[in-house]
Amino acid sequence: MFDYELLRIIWWGILVFLICGFAVMDGFDFGIGMLLPFLGKTDDERRVILNSIGPTWEGNQTWLVTLGGITFGAWSLVYAVLFSGVYAGLLLLLFSLFLRPVGFDYRSKVTNPTWRSAWDWALFVGGATPAIVLSLAAGNLMLGLPFELDADLRSSYAGGFWDLFQLFPLLCVLVGVALCVMHGAVFLHLRTENAIAERAQIVIRWSSILFVGLFLVAGIWVAFGLDGYKITSAIDTTITANPLHKTVVKSTGLWLENYGTYPLLLLAPLMTVISALLAPFFTAKNNSATAFVLSSLAMIGAIVTAGGSMFPFVLPSSLSAASSLTIWDSSASRYSLQLLLVATVIFMPIVIAYTSWVYKVMRGKVTVEQIQDNQHTMY
Amino acid sequence: MITNEVVELSRLQFALTAMYHFLFVPLTIGLSFLLAIMESLYVMTGKQIYKDMTRFWGKLFGINFAMGVTTGLTMEFQFGTNxxxxxxxxxxxxxxxxxxxGMMAxxxxxxxxxxxxxGWDRLSKMQHLSTTWLLALGTNLSALWILIANAWMQNPVGAEFNYDTMRMELTNFSELVFNPVAQVKFVHTVAAGYVTGSMFVLGISALYLLKRRDIPFARRSFRIASGFGLAAILSVIVLGDESGYTVGEVQKAKLAAIEAEWETEEAPASFTLIGVPNEETMTTDYAIKFPYLLGLIATRSLDGKVDGIKEIRERKRHRIENGMVAYENLQILREDKTNEIAKAIFEKHKVDLGHGLLLKKYTENVTDATPEQIELAIKDSIPRVAPMFWTFRGMVFCGVLMLFIFVASFYFNAKRTAHNQRWLLKMAFYGIPLPWIASELGWVVAEYGRQPWTIAGILPTxxxxxxxxxxxxxxxxxxxxVMYSALLVIELFLMIKYIKLGPSSLHTGNYHFEKEGSSHV
Known part of the structure; x- marks a missing residue:
């Protein structure tokens, strides 16, 4: 069907697509989780906020689960090395995600205010922690992770949990959190009215400025202060390869080389900055649907900016550069990639179609009156 | 070098999290189907009570579903982390x-x-009914794919070792999907889920009948659960997955251990109902045996043989020795891919590479294993008999009890006197834990019995x-x-609260606590 080289490029594209899908869909849920205790002053208001994503958050989170499954199937070595390496970080992510399904479903089943407020804060943690851990991971991916492969391709990891908290990844955390907060506030503006929407507007304005500023700082840092990676040996892109059969160098500014080779890629950071700056103007004019498209574009742009600068690296190693995983030596076999491509091409359009239908059914503003009329059925 | 302690702790963590996850999965599988049946009755008859049933059992479904999602996340990531x-x-x-x-289910x-x-107020009746059926379909499809993956661990078909990438690679997708072990496992596991859902609805309805409240609601729920449950328990027993234990070497070892089948008997083998397996003497003391039965159950034939443990062990010796040859030549190939002699020998012995790797527990180099080390590896290659023997019998015992409950419920329900049979209602209520005990024991049989492998015959644990x-x-x-215990306490608290409230929790004004003006709500 496709040759192996093209297949692996397509699969890199699918990986980026799934990360973008996850960030766009779950990003606003995380943002709303973080905003919940602050934008909702009364119990009814908090329930409005919860119910703005109540019927759909679960489907959104499935993007993350599917991303896990797809990485396992199409990039097993990446799945193995990354997840076992950042063990504590991943468990932290997991434990915080535990709070979400139960938080949403259980919070309003008991009327006790302490119970409800405790779950609100649990949902805050369940929104903030994934945004923090995943942005931290993205920053560390750009730095490279301290892992090494032996001849059996068994990986060992030389860092600890606290080593993840270096300055550049911490900057990425601020970028990621600001973006999620903006994205969440835009969605809230779309689905709520009056006091909550007004508070959301203030958040959108500030988070937009904060995000763009920090995003530019991160870009400058990558250009002038950060080591990038580059393959220096000849690579046969048409065969199944062993990661250890290559040589890699590390040097400042290498992450920008792709922008020289493919100038079109510059559109990604450009789109990110412009979309994020424009979003507050559209919510101010009550055109929050357009604003939502814009903040989604900012999400996608930011991910493509980072992913595109690293291509063809997926997981660089700061400990042993040759162990770095690239799309040429960490993918599944040609046969499995083909199979999964067929499955993706069949199922993802179906998923997107019924997800859109569900959003259409559940469209419209969530109001305090609705909550009061449906005390026992809504979240 | 990975210590034995790390291996044992990783196994413990996986077992704990998987078994905990499976407290919620079977109820989701079974209850989603029951909800779809109840709502279908609502759409067909137009009776409000069926809608109330769908919504009330749906509430309990929701409390359980949240935990299923929570604990399922762990499973998706744990292969990578641990x-x-x-x-x-x-x-x-x-x-x-x-x-x-992920994509399909x-x-x-x-x-x-x-x-x-x-969506109740935003969808037409048919649209909402379709939603419920799609939900049930999704949970069942999810079970299908995970069991295909699990069955491949028990009976790895359609794959080959690639010495360049040092891993197994898929060669035949349809063999993977149509793995005979996957088929029996799927039917057995989802049917067990239907039993769980039915037992849950049956037992709680029995509680309401015992307390003589919300009788029409409880009787209808009881009726649906007894019918669906009877069909389901019969499927679980008749289509029990023992027939899946005749394909594949490790499955055969499991079967021999479950049945404490030390020697290969003349076909059809007899079935040991109960006894005390003795690992030292390789005999079963005080055994009560039924002639022919095991051969019939396991091979579905009169002339199919069931291999005994002693015979399987001898085969293992041979495979381990072959595996050492495969390993030796793999090392040569890794240094020099063009060595045609090594390649030829490797190709000939590579099916036993995994058995060679069993020796890695005792010697890093594999090829220098002493006869004593080979003996140890052979001993490892069969799961211990007593735990397999007893967990299997525990599972079957629970199944037989539930069969009795469902048959009796179905019978008295047909005679329209079930609500007066207090002994039966009590049995149904106190029988609620049975399907969970049976499921957990079943997983112990399947996965403890897979040891010492993660992938049967290919990759040692x-x-x-x-x-x-x-x-x-x-x-x-x-x-x-800590996380799981806290969540379990909270889940049980809510579950019990809503079970006690019953359909009054719907606030329709038609149910027990609302009529008496109780302030529970």
Whole structure:
């Protein structure tokens, strides 16, 4: 069907697509989780906020689960090395995600205010922690992770949990959190009215400025202060390869080389900055649907900016550069990639179609009156 | 070098989290189907009571579903976090059904579950009914793909070792999907889920009947559960997955251990009802045996043989010796890919490479194993008999009890006197834990019985873990323990609260506590 080289490029594209899908869909849920205790002053208001994503958050989170499954199937070595390496970080992510399904479903089943407020804060943690851990991971991916492969391709990891908290990844955390907060506030503006929407507007304005500023700082840092990676040996892109059969160098500014080779890629950071700056103007004019498209574009742009600068690296190693995983030596076999491509091409359009239908059914503003009329059925 | 402690702790963590996850899965599988049946009755008859049933049992479904999602996340990531070498070694095959499961099943169930709860006023009757059926379909499809992946661990078909990438690679997708072990496992597991859902509805309805409240609601629920449950328990027993134990070497070893079948008997083999397996003498003391029965159950024929443990062990010796040859030549090939002689020898022996790897537990080099070490590896290659023997019998015992409950419920329900049979109602209520006990024991049989392998005959468990320290594992196990215990307490609190409230929790004004003006609500 496709040759192996093209297949692996397509699969890199699918990986980026799934990360973008996850960030766009779950990003606003995380943002709303973080905003919940602050934008909702009364119990009814908090329930409005919860119910703005109540019927759909679960489907959104499935993007993350599917991303896990797809990485396992199409990039097993990446799945193995990354997840076992950042063990504590991943468990932290997991434990915080535990709070979400139960938080949403259980919070309003008991009327006790302490119970409800405790779950609100649990949902805050369940929104903030994934945004923090995943942005931290993205920053560390750009730095490279301290892992090494032996001849059996068994990986060992030389860092600890606290080593993840270096300055550049911490900057990425601020970028990621600001973006999620903006994205969440835009969605809230779309689905709520009056006091909550007004508070959301203030958040959108500030988070937009904060995000763009920090995003530019991160870009400058990558250009002038950060080591990038580059393959220096000849690579046969048409065969199944062993990661250890290559040589890699590390040097400042290498992450920008792709922008020289493919100038079109510059559109990604450009789109990110412009979309994020424009979003507050559209919510101010009550055109929050357009604003939502814009903040989604900012999400996608930011991910493509980072992913595109690293291509063809997926997981660089700061400990042993040759162990770095690239799309040429960490993918599944040609046969499995083909199979999964067929499955993706069949199922993802179906998923997107019924997800859109569900959003259409559940469209419209969530109001305090609705909550009061449906005390026992809504979240 | 990975210590034995890390391997054992990784196994413990996986067992704990998987068994905990499976407290919620079978109820989701079974109850989603029952909800679809109840709502179908509502749409067909137009009677409000069926809608109330769908909504009330739906509430309990929701409380359980949230926990299923929560604990399922762990499973999706745990292969990577704790079984990294496994993930690399077989991800090319094992990851495929997991990826498909995400796209085909997880999205379906988690997108439509929201609509199930929030869509009542926004959808037409038919649209909502379709939503409920799609939710049920999603949970069942999810079970299908995960069991295809699991069955491949028991009977790995359609894959080959690639010495360049040092891993197994998929060669035949349809063999993976149509793995005979996957088929029996799927039917057995989802039917067990239907039994769980039915037992849950039956037992709680029995409680309301015992307390003489919401009688029409409870009787209808009881009726549906007894009919669906009877069909389901018969499927579980008749289509029990013992027939899946005749394909594949490790499955055969499991069967021999379950049945304490030390020697290969003349076909058809007799069935040991009960006895005390003795690992030292390789005999079963005080055995009560039924002639022919095992051969009939396991092979579905009169002339099929059931291999005994002693015979399987002898075959293992041969395969381990072959595996040493395969390993030796793999090392040569890794240095020099062009060595045609090594390649030819490797190709000839590579099916036994995994058996050679069993020796890695005793000697890093494999090829220098002493006869004593080979003996130890042979001994490892069969799961211990007593735990297998007893857990299996425990599972079957629970199944037989439930069969009795469902038959009696169905019978008295047909005579329209079930609500007066207090002994039966009590039995149904106190029988609620039975399907959970049976399911957990069933998983112990299937997965403990798979030892010493993660992938039968291909990858030993002690090579499969991540390179973690035991401290990391103690910390994560403690974390899981604390999180899971707290969540379980909260879940049970809510579940019991809503079970006690019953359909009054719907606030329709038609049910027990609302009529008496009780302030419970």
């Amino acid at each position: 079984w990294a070498y496994y993930s690399h070694y077989v991800g090319d095959i094992f990851g495929v059904p997991l990826a498909i499961e 997880f999205f379906l169930e988690s997108t439509f579950v929201g609509l199930f709860f929030f 002690h090579l499969s873990t991540s390179s973690l320290s035991s401290d990391q594992l103690y910390a994560s196990i403690a974390g899981f323990f």
